[in-house]
Amino acid sequence: MGCFYLFFSVIVSWALFLPSTHELQTSQSQVLTQLRKHLEFPSPLGVLENYTGDLCNLSSPAHLSISCQENSITELKVMGDRLFNVTEFNGFAIPNKTLSEKFSIDSFVTTLSRLPSLRVLSLVSLGIWGRLPDKIHRLSSLEVLDLSSNFIFGSIPPKISTMVKLHTLSLEVNYFNETVPDWLDSLSNLTILCLKNNQLKGQFPSSICRIKTLTDLALSHNELSGKLPDMSTLTSLHVLDLRENDLDSELPVLPKRLVTVLLSKNSFSGKIPVQFGDLSQLQHLDLSFNYLSGAPPSNLFSLPEISYLNLASNMLSGPFPNGLNCGGKLGFVDISNNKLAGDLPSCLGSTSDERVVELSGNCLANASQHQHDHSYCTKALARRKQSSVREIVVLVAVAIGALLVLVLSVLAVICLCRRYRSRKSEHNIFAKAVPDNSPNDLCSNIVTNARYISQAAKLETHGAPVCRLFSLEELRVATNDFDFSMFLGEGSMGKLYKGKLENGTSVAIRSLAISKKCSTNNLKVQLDSLSKLHHPHLVGLLGHCIDSSGQDDSGGKRLFLVYEYISSGNYRTYLSENYPEKVLKWSDRLAILIGVAKAVHFLHTGVIPGSFNNRLKTNNILLDEHRIPKLSDYGMSLITEEIEKPEAKGEGPKSRRKKDLEGDVYNFGFVLLESLVGPIVSGKGETFLLNEMASFGSQDGRRRIVDPVVLTTCSQESLSIVVSITKKCISPEVSSRPSFEDVLWNLQYAAQVQATADADQKSDATSVS
Missing domain, CATH: 3.30.200.20 (Phosphorylase Kinase; domain 1)
Structure with missing residues (x-):
């Protein structure tokens, strides 16, 4: 009997200490199945079709992530492949990578709300379209909401204001076209707010300045206008990105912990505040393409952490202060195309490999780059002052005219209202005679937003x-x-x-x-x-x-x-051992390749007619001062065809287009190859590299051929993905080559895998320290 109790106690203890499997509830598995159906069976969720095990223990790739706690889903991340594409219909460019007309975003969100424990929701590039419904607030446990790169339009739902646990809200690259909400300060735990690349209008809401926890704020590439309020209350803010809007106030006071400030391509005016010189943690400041005037504060150049300073294309004037010094980390300065005069400070005039200075288009006395005569800057400033006076006179005249128009409009409205009442009954009869066959107003939304989507399609x-x-x-x-x-x-x-x-x-x-x-x-x-x-x-x-x-x-x-x-040279230079200080690590190369692939995909499918045979080579990929890639020489086949190449006999436009499309994929394969191994060695060329592709199959072979910088900065999984798609691109069999959409998707997948590996490595290093 004693042995029985001993055996029983051992079994109970063993059972108590078994690791929990968190087997998913059947009802939540069914929700995932329904979500897959709503999203019209995207490839990342294909693993759910025949999987019979516990989804919480699914060994998932980077484009699908499911996490659970206590038998409930707490994290769902899906990275789709529905990239931007348009088709012409009745003169409009309509995205055809959205989900079909049968898709109902309302029903989709209703299904999502059956996951009440969800804390992280990321649904990226899945073709989701429509107006985001208020019922999204039913996911009250959400801490991260990321719906980036979809086709959601309209306004941001007010009920999101009740989701007080949110610390990350990312709705970038959509078609939201109302104003930025003024209730965002209700999200008291918000740290990251990213609404860039939409069509948001109106003024910058002052309520944002009450979010004490905010660290990253990105509202660039919208249509915001008016004044920017005092932002000094955002004491935790590190990144401020408001590029390419229509903001036209003077520059506001900024919080002192900022690291990156991007305010270029707006209409900011007035002087650069002296307070900017107190931003001791600032590393990157871009105020270019505005209407800023006066002399730049001298302490802006000597900030201890500043590495990038762009003040180009403003109305800055006057001489620099005596004794101006540059910070030790300042590597790039652009003060070109202003009205600066006098002597150039020595720290900006001395040539050095460690500092690039752009200063042309001013009236500086001792500058080597192209300068105007002193009289040019003087006259330009005088014209500017005269223009300001004229603007004031015009504004007064416009105000008087507007008042007269308003009076006439009121009288016209009164007349129209009387006529409208007489026709109201007739109109109601006509309205009833028109059937409404649009489920959830889908068709009416498409028709109403056709012109809007067409404008968005122009990128x-x-x-x-x-x-x-x-x-x-x-x-x-x-x-x-x-x-x-x-x-x-x-x-x-x-x-x-x-x-x-x-x-x-x-x-x-x-x-x-x-x-x-x-x-x-x-x-x-x-x-x-x-x-x-x-x-x-x-x-x-x-x-x-x-x-x-x-x-x-x-x-x-x-x-x-x-x-x-484009000022910073070509991509090939950044792969060369001749310039070791410029050589890019793997994650940077992936970012550049993704940018170029997006451009080529746009040339193939985003315009009508498409542009093919785009001379894809590493030295035709240029990098700007932010290392953002820009493809040059695209579309030159159209020009040379007109200049010197008559259409080949017996070869029609369709067959030539197919050939050119395949050529772009093949040529991009060699761009990928050079990204892996470095620039193609002169004299060896394509044949040598094609023979060397076999070396990628083994670890020893990779160590022999792959650029050491790549090997020391990549994860093996990310590298394998790119090697695989490279082999397919340069396959001798044309039918085996992938579409450019597949190429882009694989690169994004590889970048996501690499980002995960980098984050894990950083986390491990932090734990060790």
């Missing part, structure tokens, strides 16, 4: 400069008559020069010889099409000039293409 084209016609004389002045000092290089696509337009804008000018038989009208049509391609990762075509004076070597005409100038 930030609002405010973009129209492609203009340049005169040859303008280009001569810009390049100092095409002086050798402005010559950047020559290749199969003609000569390339750097230029400076009269307004101070730096440009790159390509010179091409064209045949006398070339149709100028057809060429202009193609150039007009190219000028309308606006994307964050494309070098913008600003304009062109066709010179018929017959001054090229062959006596024919010349075509000049004027592009925006």
Whole structure:
């Protein structure tokens, strides 16, 4: 009997100390199945179809993450592959990577609310569309809500204000087109607020300044206007990103713990506050392309942590203070295209590999870069003052005119109301005769928002400069008559020069010889099409000039293409061992590759007609000062076709388009390959690298061929994903090559895997320390 009790006690103890499996409740498994059906069976959730085990213990890839606690789902992350794509319908560009018309966001959120323990919800790039319903607040336990890169429009639901546990709210890259809510301070635990890349309007709500916990605030690439309030109360704020809005106040007082401040491409005016010089933790400040005036505060340049300072394209004027010093970490300064005069401080004038200084377009006395005469800056400032006076006079006149219009409008409204009452009964009869066959107003929403979606499909084209016609004389002045000092290089696509337009804008000018038989009208049509391609990762075509004076070597005409100038060189340079201080780690290479892949995917599917055969090479990928990639030479096949290449006999447009599309995939495969192994060695070329692909199959082979910088900064899983898609891209069998959409999805997947690995490594290092 004693042995029985002893055995029983051992069994009970063993059972008590068994690890908990947190087997998921059947009802919650059913919810996941229903969500998969709502989302029209996206590939990341395909694992649910035949899986019979416990989903809480699912060994999931990075694009699907499920976590549980006490038999309930607490975390659901899904990274989809429904990337931006548009189709033309009745003259409108409609996204066709959204879920179908059968999708109901209301029903979808209702199903989600059956996961009451959910703390983290991330549903990215799944094609979700419609107006986000108020019932999202039923997920009252949520701490993280991320619905980025979908097609959600309308307003941000007011009931989100009751979700007080939220510390991260990310709705970026959607189509929200109302005002920014003024109740955001109800979210007392909010640390990250990201609403960038929408179409939010109205003023910046002062209620945001009452969120004491906020560390990251991103509202860039919207349509916010008016005044920016005092932000010094945001004592925890580290990142402030308000780029590319219409804010037009003076710069506000900022909190002292800021690390990154991005306020470029607005209409801020007045002087830069002296208080900016007290931001002791500031590393990155961008105030470019505004209307700031006066002299910049001297202590701004000597901040202890400042590494990037961009004050370009403002109205800054006057001399620098005597004894201005630069901080030891200051690596990039851009004060170009202002009205600064006097002597240049020595710390900005001395040439050094450790500091890049852009200062052209001013009136500085001892500067080596292009400067205007002192009188130019004086006259420009005088014109500015006269313009301000005229603006005041115009505003007064407009106000008087508006008052008169208001009076007339009131009288007109009274008349219309009387006529409306007489027709009201007739209108009601007509309304009843029209059937409503739209479930949940889906069809009416699509029709109502067709123009709106069409505008969104242009990817930030609002405010973009129209492609203009340049005169040859303008280009001569810009390049100092095409002086050798402005010559950047020559290749199969003609000569390339750097230029400076009269307004101070730096440009790159390509010179091409064209045949006398070339149709100028057809060429202009193609150039007009190219000028309308606006994307964050494309070098913008600003304009062109066709010179018929017959001054090229062959006596024919010349075509000049004027592009925006990208300052930080090409991607190939950053892969070369010749510049070890520039070489990029793996996560940075992935970010650049993803940007380029987005641009090419846009060229293939985001415009009508698509642009193919886009000369994809590492030296055609340029990097700006933020290391954001921009693809150059895209669409040149359209130009060369008009200039010199008649259509091949027997080869129709469809077959040529297919060939060009496959060519882009193949060429991008070699961009991926160079990202893995470094620039292709001269003399070895493609054949050598194709033979070396077999080396990727083993660890020893990878160590032999892969760039050491990649090997020391990558996770093996992330590297394997990119190796796999690279092999497919450069497959000799055309039918085996992936679509560009697949390429982009795999790169995003690899980046997410790498980010997870980096976060784990950082967490482990913190734990050890």
